[in-house]
Amino acid sequence: MKIQIWSDFVCPFCYIGKRRLEKALTHFPEDGTILLEYKSYELAADASKYTGKNMHEVLAEKYNMSLAQAQEMNANVGKQAAEEGLAYQFDTMKPTNTFDAHRLAKYAASKGKGAEMTERLLKAYFTDSLLISDATVLGELAEEIGLQAKEAIALLQSNDFASHVRADEQHARQIGVQGVPFFVFNDKYAVSGAQPVETFIQVIDKVRKEEQEKPMLQSFTSDAAETGYCTGDSCGVNKKQ
DSSP: OEEEEEEOTTOHHHHHHHHHHHHHHTTOTTOTTOEEEEEEOOSOTTOOSOOSOOHHHHHHHHTTOOHHHHHHHHHHHHHHHHHTTOOOOTTTOOOOOOHHHHHHHHHHHHTTOHHHHHHHHHHHHHTSOOOTTOHHHHHHHHHHTTSOHHHHHHHHTTTTTHHHHHHHHHHHHHTTOOSSSEEEETTTEEEESSOOHHHHHHHHHHHHHHHHSOOOOOOOOOTTSOEEEEOSSOEEEEOOO
């Protein structure tokens, strides 16, 4: 089974959705054939690297609400995150552009470390309050998961893996992704948003059962048509009646 996951590293529900999917997968411990593929998606491709504003201020400005309203909104999201064992630090998060983080994740994936890099970047942003657009920070994060910091920084100073990020975003547009997280199972079933664990269990179970079913042929042969065919005993033509 292949599960593709479109997400952004500054999307609070992407981290929550990731945890819920992971909890659902624990219900299928015997299934070692599930492949997770993380896809790039930028919620704000034109975002600046860092303005010095915290998440409360950014939300208040973006949605034209008071600072108190933004703080209440973030507190509610934080409670949902805590239920999944995640500690969100909204007061000290550094809202930023995520393009380079996505490029780093693609580089890590090419080294077989895509899942580890995705997890580390999410934690770096939401819990550790690190600036995940800074090349030095990204290099250190890469080193933490077993990659070479110098190599990671060198690629960030180039345009490497930019096309990989853009390809994911183009794919997202083609299949109608309008927000993240967005999960696609075996190119057939889609789950949008940080759905409850039970929803993920249901779709995984459905896909597994379909994979285990023996393929059944559907016949489009017309009994009224003139058809020539051979058996082991003879060849002939069935004429129209």
